[in-house]
Amino acid sequence: MINNTMKILFTMTFSMMTIWCAPVHATDTSLNEEVLQQLKELSADIRDLKSEVSVIKHEVTEIKSDIGKLTKSPQARKAPVVSKIETGDAPRLGDDNAKVAILEFTDFECPFCARHHKQTFSKLDTNYVKTGKIQYIAMDFPLSFHRNAEAASITARCAGKQGRYWQMHHALFENQRQFSPPFFKAQAAELELDAEKFNDCINDPEQKALVQKDFNMGKKFGVSGTPAFFIGRIKDGVMTDMQSLSGAQPYEHFTKIVDELLK
Numbered sequence: 001m002i003n004n005t006m007k008i009l010f011t012m013t014f015s016m017m018t019i020w021c022a023p024v025h026a027t028d029t030s031l032n033e034e035v036l037q038q039l040k041e042l043s044a045d046i047r048d049l050k051s052e053v054s055v056i057k058h059e060v061t062e063i064k065s066d067i068g069k070l071t072k073s074p075q076a077r078k079a080p081v082v083s084k085i086e087t088g089d090a091p092r093l094g095d096d097n098a099k100v101a102i103l104e105f106t107d108f109e110c111p112f113c114a115r116h117h118k119q120t121f122s123k124l125d126t127n128y129v130k131t132g133k134i135q136y137i138a139m140d141f142p143l144s145f146h147r148n149a150e151a152a153s154i155t156a157r158c159a160g161k162q163g164r165y166w167q168m169h170h171a172l173f174e175n176q177r178q179f180s181p182p183f184f185k186a187q188a189a190e191l192e193l194d195a196e197k198f199n200d201c202i203n204d205p206e207q208k209a210l211v212q213k214d215f216n217m218g219k220k221f222g223v224s225g226t227p228a229f230f231i232g233r234i235k236d237g238v239m240t241d242m243q244s245l246s247g248a249q250p251y252e253h254f255t256k257i258v259d260e261l262l263k
Contacts, residue, residue: 082221082244083240084240084242085103085230085239085242086237086238087234087238088237090103090137090139091137091138091156091157091166091169092136093135094128094129094130094132094135095133096135098134098234099233099235099261100133100134100135100231100232100234100258100261101134101136101232101233101239102124102134102135102137102230102231102258103137103138103139103229103230103239104116104138104139104228104229105139105140105141105223105226105227106138106226107140107141107142107143107146107149107153107227108142108152108153108173108176108179109142109143109146109148109149109176109179110143110146111176112226112227112247113173113227113248114173114176115248116227116249117169118173118174119248120249120250120251120254121136123251124136124251124254127255128258134258138169139214139217140153140210140215141214141215141218141223143226148180151202152184153211154201155168155172155187155202156169157210157211158188158193158198158201158202158207159193161201162194162197162198164191164193168187168188168191171187171190172187184202227247227248230242230244231243231245231257232261233261241261243257
């Protein structure tokens with residue numbers, strides 16, 4: 001089904017390119033530039049589409065795997081029971097005394113995570129985090145088919161070592177198409193991080209191990225895709241009474257759970 005969809009979409013794309021690539025006079029510079037700009041935008045849209053299709057393929061594979069387990073063992077029918085999550089020193093925003101928290105398992109290269117960041121996170125930050133009602137906690141869950149996701153997680157962690165985690169968090173989600181080692185270093189310079197300390201940090205094996213630790217925790221709690229959220233009460237860094245959400249959900253889905261917990 002996905003392959004057929006891709007064939008149709010690429011057929012449409014090439015048809016559109018034929019229209020946009022119609023001959024133009026060499027002297028008509030402005031028209032040439034307009035056509036090139038439109039082609040660049042079209043190419044970017046195709047990249048986004050391919051990334052989202054990759055996510056769908058991954059989730060389909062996970063579903064097939066789960067179905068296989070269910071048919072083999074009655075014990076596998078029991079979903080992971082998450083009674084508590086120890087958040088440790090994971091990056092967080094908000095009042096330390098807030099009684100409710102949202103924990104996000106995120107992948108910086110995931111288009112759905114970027115959508116959540118741009119459409120929902122900012123509202124939660126304004127209305128709940130900055131008003132002292134909740135804490136917002138981030139944990140890493142870089143998916144294997146996103147080749148720059150782990151490096152991006154390490155980049156954010158190393159920015160956090162210098163007190164700039166959330167600034168880097170924002171910059172990464174705003175610039176997913178530019179991910180590369182030179183971009184990560186350039187962004188560190190943009191945030192005025194100490195270059196030597198930053199370079200030492202991103203080359204430190206411990207940072208990769210910490211990212212993997214978050215990933216393993218997510219798997220333990222049943223996370224298979226991103227973004228994935230746990231929303232519950234928090235005390236002394238331990239979350240309890242949790243509900244979960246998966247995917248880039250509307251703002252109202254979060255507020256319904258949070259407001260009930262705040263009561």
